[in-house]
Amino acid sequence: AIVNGMPKKVLLQLARAAFDRYDVDSSGTLTRQELRSVLRDARLGLNAKQVRLIMANLDTSGDGMLSFDEFAPLMADVLIEQHKHELRSSAYGDLEGVVAGLLEAADAEGQGHMYRSRLVEVLMEQDVVLLSRMQATAIAAQAVQEEDGTIVISKFVPAATAMLRALTSPEAVAERAQLLERAEFQPVELMGGRAREAM
Numbered sequence: 001a002i003v004n005g006m007p008k009k010v011l012l013q014l015a016r017a018a019f020d021r022y023d024v025d026s027s028g029t030l031t032r033q034e035l036r037s038v039l040r041d042a043r044l045g046l047n048a049k050q051v052r053l054i055m056a057n058l059d060t061s062g063d064g065m066l067s068f069d070e071f072a073p074l075m076a077d078v079l080i081e082q083h084k085h086e087l088r089s090s091a092y093g094d095l096e097g098v099v100a101g102l103l104e105a106a107d108a109e110g111q112g113h114m115y116r117s118r119l120v121e122v123l124m125e126q127d128v129v130l131l132s133r134m135q136a137t138a139i140a141a142q143a144v145q146e147e148d149g150t151i152v153i154s155k156f157v158p159a160a161t162a163m164l165r166a167l168t169s170p171e172a173v174a175e176r177a178q179l180l181e182r183a184e185f186q187p188v189e190l191m192g193g194r195a196r197e198a199m
Contacts, residue, residue, distance in 0.1 A: 012072060015068075015071070015072045016068065016072075018038065019068050019071050019072075022034045022035075022037055022038045027065075028067070028068075029063075029065035029066055029067055030065065030066040030071055031064075031065060032051070032052075032055055032064065035051065035054070035055055035058075035066060035071075036048075036051050038074075039051055039054070054074065058070050058071070058073075058074055095128070095161050095164055095165060096157060096158065096161040098126075098128050099157050099160050099161050099164065100153070100154075100157045102122055102126050102128075103119070103122060103153045103156070103157065104153065106118065106121075106122040106125075107153060112152060112153055112154065113146065113150040113151060113152045113153060114150060114151060114153065115149060115150055115151070116140050116141075116143060116145065116151060119136075119139075119140040119143060119151060119156065120133070120136045120137050120140045123135075123136035123139055123140065123160070124136045128164075129164050129167060129168055131167075135167065138163070139159075139160050139163045139164070140160075142156075142159045142160070142163060143155075143156040143159065143160075144156075
């Protein structure tokens with residue numbers, strides 16, 4: 001099953017790692033204080049009353065402690081919210097400005113244009129949205145080439161931004177995760193050596 005673009009198995013592995021990290025006394029359960037640490041570190045901005053309410057709702061056994069089975073649904077929700085927040089972070093909010101800045105910085109001579117092959121390299125080097133070579137090439141292919149073979153950066157930025165937004169939409173992330181989960185081959189070779197998670 002896919003949860004917000006992440007295979008459920010991966011989500012549970014992340015939840016287990018978080019549980020183990022916050023279970024500082026290695027009791028196999030989380031105390032109210034340990035849960036407060038989880039929620040604080042997740043930067044959800046919850047007050048003490050909200051933490052108590054969450055604890056009361058999650059502690060299905062009523063023992064004042066959270067087992068992993070009680071904790072996993074909460075952690076899945078926290079991870080999903082963090083994933084959504086990352087997709088909507090300020091860098092993504094001004095994605096057009098970020099793309100323009102990256103391309104202008106790569107245009108060392110300040111000519112306002114570059115060749116398609118250089119566009120692909122710049123798109124691969126940026127770390128706002130991790131791209132495979134195939135994805136970077138597909139984005140660069142949308143650029144209109146001038147008679148001299150170069151691409152005007154200011155004309156390319158809106159198209160590149162639109163494609164990057166499309167690649168980072170939760171629906172696109174979920175679709176790629178489903179395809180990867182069903183794939184019987186290792187796409188790392190085809191994706192210029194990028195790890196599956198980066199796709």
